[in-house]
Amino acid sequence: MARKKIPIKKIDNINARQVTFSKRRKGLFKKAQELSTLCDAEIALIVFSTTSKLFEYASSSMQQILERRDRHSGIQGLVNPSIGQQLGSDSLGILRKEIEHKTNEMSQLNGEEIQGLTIKELQKVEELLQRRWTTISKIKDEKIIQEINHLKTKEAKLMEENQKLKQSFVREQRQPYESFTCSSSEFPPDCGCLYLNETKMLVQKTIVRS
Template identity: 60%
Template sequence: MTRKKIEIKKIDNISSRQVTFSKRRKGLFKKAQELSTLCDADIALMVFSATGKLFEYASTSSIEQVIERRNGYSANHRFMDHPSTDQLQVESDSNYNTLCKKLEDKSREVRHLNGEDLQELTVQELQKLEAILQRSLSSVSKIKDEMFMQDINTLKRKEVKLIEENQRLKYVVPDLISGHMQQSLESVISGSSSYFDDSDTSLNLGLQLLK
């Protein structure tokens, strides 16, 4: 048989309320003790009855020790979990100063690489800068030579193609010229033949009229 579900609301009967408070308080403290034993947790409970009477439970020797630990945690960790506006401002200023310092250092390095403000450097720093510039110059020269070789190879390929095209034209152009000249000559001959044919016809007509 299942237990009747009790509606969670204030108990109007004072005697029933006191009995329920006593039973539930003991059950609550028992559950706290079990939780502390099973999980090795420090637990402190404080309960005030309707009449103002204090009931307390602590898994340690006293509830004050748990409260002190709680206060210590608040002082050390609450600030870390929820930093204040001042702390955020301090962190923001720190980050800004760090970025400004990095920007200043990089700007100084660029000026040194451009040969500016070298008087502020020591001999060792100048030697280090010289080594950096030599490595940079070597890299630039290497890339430049590679690009020159690429351009030369490209021009050589174009030269080969032009030579091949020139050789092909040496054979094609004479044939084209010969064919064109032959067509022109045939046109001239054909025109001449037509002219003479027309002349002969005219002469024949003239002779017939004379007769």
């Protein structure tokens, strides 16, 4: 029975696409390695996933193969040699690795490109998420403490204002009696006069003319 031929078209399912990409990429690199070994050929492969993750394979040195390719096609003559020296292979390599690292972090945090990761790589992703979570928790705790301190300050101000209102109310209630004076010569005999005693209590005194 003939094997059913799989149509070559874009895979709609994202998970299935990621799994297929991982398997076929490994198969492609394996074939390139076999071709290099069997035929003593210099081979370089550069692959970008849909999430811009970089994968590359070189039978010797990727930089040397690219330079050889530039010399072969005459591209190198169009580039200023001083500029090429300033960039340097080391700087380009560091920049490339940094871009790849940041791209991988974003893809992994978004849940992409996880299906094809090894256990060691998954542990690194887990550590990255834990560091992110620790940072988020720290910031959240700081925000909560700031909010609590703000509320305490606001409460203290309200209590202070409330105390001032109480004192003002008490003074307004006492003022009519404190300003009132009584003299026995100004009132007729047996006059009932209200006044404040030494303890600030309102009492009634009967004044009797002698």
